[in-house]
Amino acid sequence: MPDSTPSALSPRVRFAPSPTGFLHVGSARTFIFNWLFARHHHGTMVLRLDDTDVERNTEASVRSIFEGLRWLGLDWDEEYKQSERLDLHRKAAEAIFARGLAYRDFTPAHAGEDTQSGTQGAASREGAWLCNPGMREMSREESDRRAAAGEPFALRYRVPRGQGRILSFQDGVYGPQSKMADEVEDFALLRSDGMPTYHLASCFDDADLRITHIIRGQDHLTNTFKHLLIFEGLDAAAPQFAHLPLLVAPDGAKLSKRKHGPVVSVTTYRDAGFLPQAFINFLCLLGWSPKNDREFLAVDEIRELFSLDGVNRANAVVNFKEDDPFDPKAVWLNAEHLRALPVEELARCIEPFLKQAGFQAAPEKVAAVTPLIRERIKLLSEAVSAADFFFVAELTPYDPAELIPQKGDAALARRVLEKAQEVLAATPFDHDSLDKGLREAAAALGLKAGPMFQPIRVAVCGRKNAPPLFETLVVLGRETCLERIGQAEARLASLQV
RNA sequence: GUCCCCGUCGUCUAGCCCGGCCUAGGACACCGCCCUUUCACGGCGAUAACACGGGUUCAAAUCCCGUCGGGGACGCCA
Numbered sequence: 001m002p003d004s005t006p007s008a009l010s011p012r013v014r015f016a017p018s019p020t021g022f023l024h025v026g027s028a029r030t031f032i033f034n035w036l037f038a039r040h041h042h043g044t045m046v047l048r049l050d051d052t053d054v055e056r057n058t059e060a061s062v063r064s065i066f067e068g069l070r071w072l073g074l075d076w077d078e079e080y081k082q083s084e085r086l087d088l089h090r091k092a093a094e095a096i097f098a099r100g101l102a103y104r105d106f107t108p109a110h111a112g113e114d115t116q117s118g119t120q121g122a123a124s125r126e127g128a129w130l131c132n133p134g135m136r137e138m139s140r141e142e143s144d145r146r147a148a149a150g151e152p153f154a155l156r157y158r159v160p161r162g163q164g165r166i167l168s169f170q171d172g173v174y175g176p177q178s179k180m181a182d183e184v185e186d187f188a189l190l191r192s193d194g195m196p197t198y199h200l201a202s203c204f205d206d207a208d209l210r211i212t213h214i215i216r217g218q219d220h221l222t223n224t225f226k227h228l229l230i231f232e233g234l235d236a237a238a239p240q241f242a243h244l245p246l247l248v249a250p251d252g253a254k255l256s257k258r259k260h261g262p263v264v265s266v267t268t269y270r271d272a273g274f275l276p277q278a279f280i281n282f283l284c285l286l287g288w289s290p291k292n293d294r295e296f297l298a299v300d301e302i303r304e305l306f307s308l309d310g311v312n313r314a315n316a317v318v319n320f321k322e323d324d325p326f327d328p329k330a331v332w333l334n335a336e337h338l339r340a341l342p343v344e345e346l347a348r349c350i351e352p353f354l355k356q357a358g359f360q361a362a363p364e365k366v367a368a369v370t371p372l373i374r375e376r377i378k379l380l381s382e383a384v385s386a387a388d389f390f391f392v393a394e395l396t397p398y399d400p401a402e403l404i405p406q407k408g409d410a411a412l413a414r415r416v417l418e419k420a421q422e423v424l425a426a427t428p429f430d431h432d433s434l435d436k437g438l439r440e441a442a443a444a445l446g447l448k449a450g451p452m453f454q455p456i457r458v459a460v461c462g463r464k465n466a467p468p469l470f471e472t473l474v475v476l477g478r479e480t481c482l483e484r485i486g487q488a489e490a491r492l493a494s495l496q497v
Numbered sequence: 498g499u500c501c502c503c504g505u506c507g508u509c510u511a512g513c514c515c516g517g518c519c520u521a522g523g524a525c526a527c528c529g530c531c532c533u534u535u536c537a538c539g540g541c542g543a544u545a546a547c548a549c550g551g552g553u554u555c556a557a558a559u560c561c562c563g564u565c566g567g568g569g570a571c572g573c574c575a
Contacts, residue, residue: 050575051575052574055574110572129499154573155573177502179501193573197575198572248567253568254568293510293524295525314504314568315568319509328525332526377537438534448534450533450535453534457535463535464536466536468537
């Protein structure tokens, strides 16, 4: 998008979700791209709730959307609700009708049936539907008479036909676009209950709110030709358009709430322990590239680097699976962002997950544990399984055989544990002292570090894979360590019978 | 069905507009090695792609045409 155009000097963009379900990743990405564009150009970000579908809108959905956006931590400058602007929309429709650019369609509405539920709908028709027979040509007199008689009607745009009219615009991502007007159907502006349709409400508001750039999903690319007509009918200049490649599932189909469920919900990512900055980073890389081979980026960096020129045209696959709902790259990025966080901050992020697992996660304790697990977790939620033994009073039962080092036997494990108890009881409980004491003990037993440390690690952690030993011992404290080693000896004894 | 869009490693992508520097670069994942008290981190390495067919040209991933494949729109949903 050339920065020389006046509108690019201070662009106004909008994110216009319809509150018919939870905020899903595709919508979140659209929001993020708009935000990035606005903030990069020092423009204005407008949030508009496109809630003209009274039937399907829910309060819960509105809350869910705000919750998701707030979690992302990205802001907006102005906020509107379409449902509060209905009078404006109706007046706009009347104006278009008055100009002869629309007509009344008295064809009864498709009785309840969702055209899409049958999969058929448009597909079953031979060719594309353009208009209902007899309506477009109806005389103004008859139209007025039937309307006055109270017969319900929808208002449709009278798409110019037979004039060889070509609709065209320059897309910020897809380049020059054009289509014959003859191929555009007479879409509805007003429903028979008087409510504006999405097309009308959206275009009117975009014009009225002086939106300069419409950045939205590519599923609206063909709708844009209709929108061009509406802006014309409104006698308003059309904004710039930029369509984003779609986010698709591994099977190639557009991500949808209905088909893909919670794996596409923003809250699913939040609850699994994604950091919002990592989530944003991941979503940006789906269909956009800074072109400098960098992928791990802070939000501020992305904002600075962002440009519509970097937006790709091919759809992007979000690589989730049945057994693993998150794209590996998203997980990797999250791990990177996790490690980039100052420990205290990471600790604060981890704390709620620990508490939710029922642990007594005192801030000081979490702060002490965090550095030990931060390179061992990729999602915040994994802190629970990575650090459980720091918080439980009683270790969950483990196989005593784990206490026995690789090339050793139970007797060796017993000797190690006994020796360890001596050392731990007599050594100052700090990293270096423990390190020195335990290594000397190993030497005294004629053992290498491995066989010496493993029994101790399993005894205090209850498993083989754990954070580095000395740090772990320190955080656990002398008392707990001694107690757990004692219990380990008992387990070992039970094994020998 | 009609129209619109897209097609580089398994996935995200760079390169394409302005043909040669591309024996196609990076990242994730996977595999191997190293580091190491376990796990992890880190380091190193390997495998892996220009959908296909025609042109144009001295030269094509890059330009043109076609084919095939995928997606989207076609609703009184948004």
